[in-house]
Amino acid sequence: MTDAARLFAALSTAGFAGEWDDGIGARRVASTDNSIYQVLPAAIVYPRTGGDVTTLVRALRTSGVALSLTARGGNTGTNGQSLNDGVIVDFGRHLRGIRDFDPVAGTVVVEPGVVLDQLNAFLGAHGRFFPPMVSTASRATIGGMVATDASGKGSRRWGKTSDYLVAIDLTLSDGTPWRAEPMTLAQAQAIARGTGIVADIHREVLRIVTTRADDIAATFPDMNRGLTGYNLQKTYDAATDRFFLGYLLAGSEGTLALTRSITLRVEPKPAKRALSVIRYDAFDTAMRDVQRLIAADPVAIEIIDDKVLGVARSDIIWTSVEALLGGATDIAVAAMNFVEFIGDDEATIEDGLARLTAIAPAGDCQVVRDAGQIGQLWTLREKSVGLLARLGGNRQGLPFVEDTAVPPDRLADYVAEFRALLDGHGLQYGMFGHADVGCLHVRPFLDLRDREQAALIRPISDAVAALTKRYGGLMWGEHGRGYRGEYSPLFFGSLYPELVALKAVFDPDNRLNPGKLAAPAGHRVDRIDGVSLRADADRRIADGHAQDFDRAVACNGNGACFAWDALDVMCPSYKATRDRAQSPKGRAALLRDWARLDSIADPTPAEAAERDAIERDTARSLATCLSCKACTTLCPVKVDIPTMKSRFAERTARRRPFRHHVVARMEAMLAIGRRMPALANAVLRTGMARTVLARIGYVDLPGFAPAATRPPVATPRAIGRLSPQQRAKTVVLVEDSFTASFDGNVLSAAARVLTVCGFTVLRLPARTNGKALHLIGMRDRFARIARARMAEARALTDPGVRLVGLDTATALMFAQEFTEVTGGAVDVAGLETVLADADPVGTRGGGLYRLLGHCTEQALRPQALVQWATVLARFGIEAVPTKTGCCGMAGLFGHEVANQTLSQDIFALSWQAATQDDAMLATGFSCRCQTKRMTGRRPMHPIELIDRQLRG
Structure with missing residues (x-):
């Protein structure tokens, strides 16, 4: 019996309510994130309740199984934070509950798998929001944001995730439930006088924060992006007599405890926004202009370079933002700064824009006030990560030195040296990020399947770490350390042994996400070149397969297909099942692995068996793909699953x-x-x-x-x-x-x-x-x-x-x-x-209709519904484009016996609410057929309604 099977048996006996999986397909899907690494886990466990988390930790101890536990949220980590060879604890499938919202106190309790956009959709109905605004908000989970102490756009004003923690309900490494919440020093000392792991933790933390206070003050930089990962700087505030382990846990990347629920402070949602788009003919000019622009006191200044803008022109988002970016210009646009102002009234917004005008930016400026248009522009910025993976050829923008941060007033000089470093290696690169707080995302373009290029990871990482240290900054400004933990001694100096002591007291057996951040005595922290790369496996794919399944190989794991919103068109099968294997990213991972195994000319019996198993799991995953084609355009990397599905079916x-x-x-x-x-x-x-x-x-x-x-x-x-x-x-x-x-x-x-x-x-x-x-x-x-x-x-x-x-x-x-x-x-x-x-001919009055679009149409012709609404208005018919996802039919898919439950579940996600009466129009045949099947009412095609109006 395998270790995983023994653990599963213990979970079953203990009454674990969630699911588990140790199939090779599920493990391959879980072996990657948004980083360059690939690590095959032993199993994946999906807790259904907070109690399941405690049951899991206890079952692991009682079963005697030598497996680790690594928490996973949105699967968007850029440094392998949630990769490991033990058990992946996936919180994203079930632990997505929001409860106990208190409008008076301004707090809410969430489970760790709640997605940021999901939380803000809930809070928006109450006029509130959760301020840390990460670019992956459509799939980043709150648990993952706590794990990396995430911040994102607007952090100069809003701070980081840890600034909003009220309490965290945890399960400690021995299975003890514990609630971390603020207390006085005396209260903490009282706990430390007890026995057991909770007392041990409090004694050790109190020792460090009191006896090493001067070292902590000297080591931690005075920056918006602090030295995350065991944040000793804020754990005890002597001035306010506030001791809170939440600051220590935030940024600890699941190495100290597992989270069951999180209590957050939320803020009133600003009512007004304006965005100034400033264009420059040189990136350095844009970068140096940031320090002047900060004087206007915007909520955020984000920079984008010409590489991102160039690739964006081939993305579907460009059709909706091109006019907003200023139209024709006499200069070659090499960079843009997005400068945003927010407030509760127009006067506040206008004051901010007036301050910006008085500064006279170094580039030409265009102001956007429409909230929808502002959202489209920020979507362009949010897509930067994925867009840089689509430059053409075999090179991709890679995130291994992506989120360095330095004091903002030193950023321009730092970036100049950073660029010289990459130029010295003959590399191209893309740059974007949070210029106002000194955090810049830099992605060098490499093809890691080329061993010579893969060998550059080490010297570039070492040089960037040294450069960042010299400028008084950090190698990890917001995305966590992950496999970069080996650089911790460089930045923590004499405090690093204290991090080791913290890991030892929280997790003496090194069972929680081992190899990251710090390790107790007798264990080690992984090195960046001691972990297998995705490219290591991709090198073994035969040329024919590499060409036919190139979009699977190109998938960089940005996770856009994991979007939470049911109204988002991309990947209905994933939205209905929350099964990552039934998503473009999961299917790409399976296709990559099948292509590798199928490339072996003379497989051993074990390799042949593994290939057959992967082939079965890949076929099972592709069977639930509705071929809606959303991934072909809405995925930043254009991972075209329908085409690859066809090629796979031909070969197998x-x-x-x-x-x-x-x-x-x-x-x-x-x-x-x-x-x-x-x-x-x-x-x-x-x-x-x-x-x-x-x-x-x-x-x-x-x-x-x-x-x-x-x-x-x-x-x-x-x-x-x-x-x-x-x-x-x-x-x-x-x-x-x-x-x-x-x-x-x-x-x-x-x-x-x-x-x-x-x-x-x-x-x-x-x-x-x-x-x-x-x-x-x-x-x-x-x-x-x-x-x-x-x-x-x-x-x-x-x-x-x-x-x-x-x-x-x-x-x-x-x-x-x-x-x-x-x-x-x-x-x-x-x-x-x-x-x-x-x-227009013979216009007549008519009622108000909801206009529903075919999912393929929404993905490939996003302006179609707006055009239909305009056409209908010319014939005297008022129709409002209504956002929906897939209806669940997709040609014959919804008629297949095997797909009945999934088809109905997909319809229920968004179409059920939109088809409650006859005031609906649907452009797609499949959509009309499915609606008739599910509700008994057939929507008219818009042309049928126009025809009826004209015929009287």
Whole structure:
């Protein structure tokens, strides 16, 4: 029996309510974070309650198992903080409760797995917020923020996480529950006179903070970003007689205790904001300007360099922020400073902006006041981490010296030396971060699969540590130390032995996240080059696999796919399950490992068994991917799981299930059903047909409803007879198999509306588009279809007519899946873009509608719903774009027997609340089908409502 199995047995006996997993797939997914490292754990445990945390620690001791426990929150650590070879304790799946909000005291109690955005959404309803604003707020957990004493944007005003701690409920290393809260020195001394681990801890901490007070004052820098990780500086404040172990625990990265719940102080939420965007022609100018700008007393000054801005131009976020960044300019923009002012009234904001104007920034300035636009700009800044992993080629911006901090007045000179250091190694790099507090994120561009480049990690890290020390700063300004703990003696000096003593009294057996920060006698702290890198495994991937699965290899673990908000489009399967293996990051990790194992030409029996196990787990994970394509655009690294899923299926489908062969012929069968819909529906309604379909694997298939009236078929000859002027007013409606078969009224309505608007309307009949073949990996057959569809489309578009799609997912194939085979996209526009140019005709009044978008449309055409709302308004219809995630249908996914629970759970996340009445419009066929299935109400397509209005 393995150690993990023995622990699981002990947990079962002890009544542990959570889950555990020691499967190779789950362990591979848990082996990486947002750092350069990869460490395979023995198991993952998911506590469901705070009591489970205590049960786990006690079970580990009583079972006699020699495994460590490492806490994990949002999985966004940049230095391997939550990586280890023992048991990963994942708080993010279940421990997400928010309770006991006290508006009078301004406090709230949260479980450690609560995500920052989740907490602020809750607090926002009460006019409050939790101030530390990290860029990973959509997935960073409060437990993780405590573990690294996180700060982020605005820390010059708002401070760090530890500044808001009221109490922490803990489980100590021997299984003792303990509540750390502020007390007087006398109260702490009284506890220290007792027995047991709590008394031992208090005695040792009191000894250090009282006898070494002068050394502590001399060692800890007087900076906003203090010397985190066993923060002795604040543990005892003699001036106020306040002793609080919370300061010591904050930043301890789970090496001293495990957290069950956290009580936080929260602040009133400012009502007003303004953001000044200042552009510079040189990064050094922008950096040196920061010290002048601070005099305006903004809440934050954040800097972005030209590398980040350059990559951002290829990201989907650019479409929403380009105009806000100042438009055309005579200078080559090499850097930007974002300067933000907040307040409770406009007068406060205007005073701040006036102070900034009086300073006369060295760059040109544009002020943004709209809250939504400000949010978009900060999203650009927050994406910086991920964007630098997408520079092209094999090099990525890497975080191993990312968060150094020095006194702000020395930052510009420090950065000049930092840049000279990297220039000396011939490296490019990206820079961004919190310039107002002297904390800058620097990511050198390296390909660690190249051993010579990997060897640079050590000399660069050593040089940066020495440089930062010389400037009176820190190598870790906000992201924690992790595997950089080996540099602790350099910065703590004579106090470092006291850190060792603290670790020894809290965790004498070195069971809690060992190898980080400090180690008791007889144990060691890991070295940065003593831990395996992700690239070590990636080097063993064969060239063909490395090319076909390059987006999996490129995944840097930034965790954007772990976003908390159910209204966020990315990765519905993860949101519904909270299973990291069912996310783009998890799937990328599995694909990388499968590619490595499948690259072994002559595997040993053990390697073959591991490959088969990983292949099963990868296939299981990919089976729940809805191919919504959100990851292809919303992931900063563009980890394209649907494409890699197709390639994986092609290579691994040794024996396909029968339903794959049915799906492969589905579009041909649909064509038959469209010709005789009444007969097809009569057959489908029989009990025998339903039984057969269920055995194949499908339920709840819609009935056939082809178009009653259809426009003429478009042919190159017919279009060739049109004059150039006529072609300019001709549109070809591209039918897809699903809409043509089951929702034909959309075609009829579109043709009528466009005709009334003065267009000549033709159609490209529903052809086999092969999307299902692509999904299941029958790529040879798909390639033949793709070439035929693209040739047909080009023959029609070359004369100058517009192709217009009725369903976004199918229309986008001409710019997505088909181009894998043929290259060169064909533009198949959305109906909304054509109607935006049309004159309004016969407008009438109407009610207020919610406008719901297809998830693929939201991901790849984010302006579509806004355009539809504008179009509808031109026809006298008021519709409000309503944010939703995925509906849970996604083509055939929601009809598969195996996916029923997951499909329903995904619908419940956001669509259930948005479809409570008939005042809804939905652009996607799948969405209309799923809504009808789940609620009994079918939303109209927007074009159907316009048609109804025009027809009276």
